[in-house]
Amino acid sequence: xxxxxxxxxxxxxxxxxxxxxxxxxxxxxxxxxxxxxxxxxxxxxxxxxxxxxxxxxxxxxxxxxxxxxxxxxxxxxxxxxxxxxxxx
Numbered sequence: 001x002x003x004x005x006x007x008x009x010x011x012x013x014x015x016x017x018x019x020x021x022x023x024x025x026x027x028x029x030x031x032x033x034x035x036x037x038x039x040x041x042x043x044x045x046x047x048x049x050x051x052x053x054x055x056x057x058x059x060x061x062x063x064x065x066x067x068x069x070x071x072x073x074x075x076x077x078x079x080x081x082x083x084x085x086x087x088x
Contacts, residue, residue, distance in 0.1 A: 016065050018078035024064065025055055026086065033058035042086035052080040 016024070024030060028037035035058045036044050044050040056079060059065045069075050 016059070018075055019082050021055065021059055021065065021079060022082040022086070025058070029064075030055070030058045030062060033061050039087070041083075045083045045086065050083075052076050052083055055079055055083065 025035050026037060026041055031037060035041065035050065035055060041050065053070075053076065056065065056070055056076065060067050060070060
């Protein structure tokens with residue numbers, strides 16, 4: 001079921017940008033995959049409990065990005081960059 005303004009995972013374009021992926025996680029849309037939201041996401045990233053790879057795997061499991069993205073070092077680096085900037 002879609003939440004107002006956020007389409008369901010089935011309807012999400014597989015071309016989700018790294019920025020949008022981090023924002024989806026931050027706003028709790030990957031909680032079912034064990035990704036924390038809001039300040040806990042930033043804290044867990046800083047402490048090494050959550051990595052960019054974890055976020056990408058969770059998004060693949062939620063059908064929010066294509067599995068091909070897991071092999072894209074540029075996408076991984078960009079997700080890592082946006083995770084690093086969460087608490088700034």
